[in-house]
């Protein structure tokens with residue numbers, strides 16, 4: 001695994017904004033193995049998501065430590081090759097070319113199924129469904145208008161993560177809207193804050209409530 005020090009050399013300004021969030025996303029990808037990922041707002045986080053995909057691909061063999069449980073029941077993902085699609089949208093050509101440069105210089109992301117889209121989120125076609133949608137493009141005053149569209153492009157197990165929602169007024173308005181509207185009762189909504197920061201310091205996770213399979217008697 002590459003460390004964030006390597007990434008910081010390439011994308012220093014952004015590295016000071018999502019310096020912890022990028023690791024959260026890295027872990028979500030490893031934890032959840034999303035089959036399709038959409039990122040709105042590229043940068044430091046892009047590298048960590050790509051790195052996580054690569055690390056899962058290299059670590060599939062670890063699945064066998066769960067052998068005892070799978071003697072009876074195999075999970076859907078057990079030992080399966082991991083080659084998710086990863087769409088990245090950004091309206092800024094400069095940031096996209098920076099990302100492309102890092103990928104080229106590190107030379108280790110060649111086989112990843114990553115597509116960098118130079119387009120406005122508003123005009124991106126959402127005909128595809130995503131297991132992980134990560135939104136980090138500002139747009140906080142528009143989130144109320146976009147939430148239905150964002151949720152409609154999630155798979156049934158899909159997760160929506162939105163950056164910087166908790167400690168700014170626009171983000172707060174959005175969260176109040178979610179709490180006050182009964183349509184979102186079918187969703188789990190979790191807010192997390194980095195308590196040592198005053199800006200770019202939080203995220204909201206939204207996912208549909210789902211029933212999971214019981215595989216074992218105890219843990």
Ligand SMILES: C[S@@+](CC[C@H](N)C(=O)[O-])C[C@H]1O[C@@H](n2cnc3c(N)ncnc32)[C@H](O)[C@@H]1O
Pocket residue numbers: 014015017018022040041042043044045046089090091092095119120121122136137138139
């Ligand atoms: C806060 S930065 C993203 C930071 C990145 N996630 C990281 O970890 O470094 C926000 C990005 O959103 C892009 N952006 C802003 N509005 C957008 C829009 N409507 N559609 C697409 N991209 C947009 C900007 O060009 C900018 O690169």
